[in-house]
Amino acid sequence: MSSDVDLVIVGAGAAGLAAAKEAQKLGLTFTLLEASHRIGGRAYTEDLAPGVPFDLGCHWMHSASLNPFVAIAEREGFHYQKDSDWHSSIFERGSWLSDEKMAELEDTEEALDDAIEAAAADGKDVATADFIDLASPWGPYLAYWSSLGTSHDIDQVSIIDHVAYNDTDENWPLREGFGALVAQWAAAVPVTLNAAVSRVAWRGDGVTVESTKGSVKARRVLITVSTNVLASGAITFDPALPAWKQDAIAALPLGVHNRIAIMLNDNPFGPDVKDNATIMLDGDDVPMSIEIRPFGHPYVCGVTGGRFGSWLERAGQQASVDYVTERLVGAFGNDIAKSLTDRVIVTAWEGDPWTLGSYSGTAPGKGHVRAELAKPIDDTVFFAGEATHTSFFATCHGAYLSGIDQVQAIAKGLKIAA
Numbered sequence: 550m551s552s553d554v555d556l557v558i559v560g561a562g563a564a565g566l567a568a569a570k571e572a573q574k575l576g577l578t579f580t581l582l583e584a585s586h587r588i589g590g591r592a593y594t595e596d597l598a599p600g601v602p603f604d605l606g607c608h609w610m611h612s613a614s615l616n617p618f619v620a621i622a623e624r625e626g627f628h629y630q631k632d633s634d635w636h637s638s639i640f641e642r643g644s645w646l647s648d649e650k651m652a653e654l655e656d657t658e659e660a661l662d663d664a665i666e667a668a669a670a671d672g673k674d675v676a677t678a679d680f681i682d683l684a685s686p687w688g689p690y691l692a693y694w695s696s697l698g699t700s701h702d703i704d705q706v707s708i709i710d711h712v713a714y715n716d717t718d719e720n721w722p723l724r725e726g727f728g729a730l731v732a733q734w735a736a737a738v739p740v741t742l743n744a745a746v747s748r749v750a751w752r753g754d755g756v757t758v759e760s761t762k763g764s765v766k767a768r769r770v771l772i773t774v775s776t777n778v779l780a781s782g783a784i785t786f787d788p789a790l791p792a793w794k795q796d797a798i799a800a801l802p803l804g805v806h807n808r809i810a811i812m813l814n815d816n817p818f819g820p821d822v823k824d825n826a827t828i829m830l831d832g833d834d835v836p837m838s839i840e841i842r843p844f845g846h847p848y849v850c851g852v853t854g855g856r857f858g859s860w861l862e863r864a865g866q867q868a869s870v871d872y873v874t875e876r877l878v879g880a881f882g883n884d885i886a887k888s889l890t891d892r893v894i895v896t897a898w899e900g901d902p903w904t905l906g907s908y909s910g911t912a913p914g915k916g917h918v919r920a921e922l923a924k925p926i927d928d929t930v931f932f933a934g935e936a937t938h939t940s941f942f943a944t945c946h947g948a949y950l951s952g953i954d955q956v957q958a959i960a961k962g963l964k965i966a967a
């Protein structure tokens with residue numbers, strides 16, 4: 550098979566863009582095909598109002614001291630905050646919890662981590678649900694925050710993800726937006742937009758990749774689309790992907806994490822309000838964490854996860870805004886409603902045809918499947934993206950690192966070195 554390029558990269562999210570930059574650096578010829586009209590994928594910032602950037606996808610540079618985007622942010626002139634605490638206060642059934650109660654919560658979280666680590670060290674590949682009693686006072690909060698971290702409910706994810714994730718507990722948000730950073734950092738990468746890939750025909754000697762912008766022949770292909778896009782069958786592989794690869798895709802589904810932003814017309818929160826309130830109005834309620842005026846920007850942002858996030862997304866934009874409003878009114882009083890405007894952004898990642906969800910979680914019993922997802926087939930079809938990273942999955946930098954790793958492996962196989 551004669552080739553147009555060394556490499557076709559499918560998808561221009563953080564993984565595909567990092568892969569393209571690495572390919573440029575190593576001297577590989579490549580074509581980067583992106584289905585949508587923009588780059589960035591799940592890294593995407595829009596203006597809620599002029600000068601008020603809002604991240605629809607990634608927002609925090611997690612494990613910041615190990616996160617390559619911190620240096621990129623500094624190079625690109627972006628600003629970040631180091632002291633973010635995403636559950637700094639809790640309002641429960643009519644009152645704010647005391648410092649003593651908050652300290653009790655911290656102890657409970659530590660005990661949960663210890664129990665999960667001990668079980669994982671014993672080789673147990675079971676659901677997080679086995680360690681959280683929903684009937685206990687902290688159960689609903691622990692389950693809710695877990696659903697934000699994993700985008701799944703606690704019965705849907707293995708504790709192996711919990712222990713494998715390299716968490717330094719430094720989560721630094723970007724003032725101008727993480728999506729804006731990714732877009733600026735990758736602005737010079739050549740990308741073919743509106744090029745949805747529908748078929749990848751692969752043989753030992755190369756691939757033919759068909760898209761809405763025509764077909765390209767290459768020596769290798771790097772697939773960076775989400776596991777839910779792969780599972781949907783939107784891309785046909787010829788021959789079909791082997792069973793072990795299909796099993797890995799099925800074991801790493803994306804769940805739901807959505808962000809609901811409401812612009813404020815003034816600052817109704819006193820000076821003592823913490824930067825994040827988690828609100829549970831009554832015992833049957835799903836708690837909701839609400840970011841309050843991040844970086845002093847005039848908005849609040851409620852976040853949802855797991856099955857509840859999926860349900861609220863399907864209930865629609867107004868239902869989502871109402872849910873946040875009801876929580877704010879319950880915790881801060883009726884007058885708060887006067888400060889909320891109808892300028893909103895409500896994400897709907899499950900309905901986004903190019904991602905079909907938020908990020909991947911490992912199904913219980915499939916604890917070590919990410920390494921399988923990352924393995925190439927026949928040294929021809931390669932895979933990158935957040936779901937393939939074994940310690941920084943579900944993050945933007947995990948996606949970035951996976952793209953670089955795979956291109957280095959491809960270059961090595963093709964005997965192309967910088």
Ligand SMILES: Cc1cc2nc3c(=O)[nH]c(=O)nc-3n(C[C@H](O)[C@H](O)[C@H](O)COP(=O)(O)OP(=O)(O)OC[C@H]3O[C@@H](n4cnc5c(N)ncnc54)[C@H](O)[C@@H]3O)c2cc1C
Pocket residue numbers: 559560561562563564565582583584585588589590591592605606607608609610611744745746747773774775778783784806807808896898903904906907908933934935936942943944945946948
């Ligand atoms: C609400 C939310 C909050 C998050 N918060 C954080 C956070 O605070 N910090 C953090 O680090 N991470 C966070 N993440 C996760 C992070 O955004 C993702 O892990 C990362 O951006 C994924 O990058 P990727 O390159 O693997 O995939 P994607 O960004 O999904 O890129 C894949 C690309 O493939 C394209 N594509 C799909 N189908 C096709 C096709 N058929 N042909 C061609 N192209 C196709 C898509 O359009 C997309 O651009 C969050 C995600 C969400 C949704």
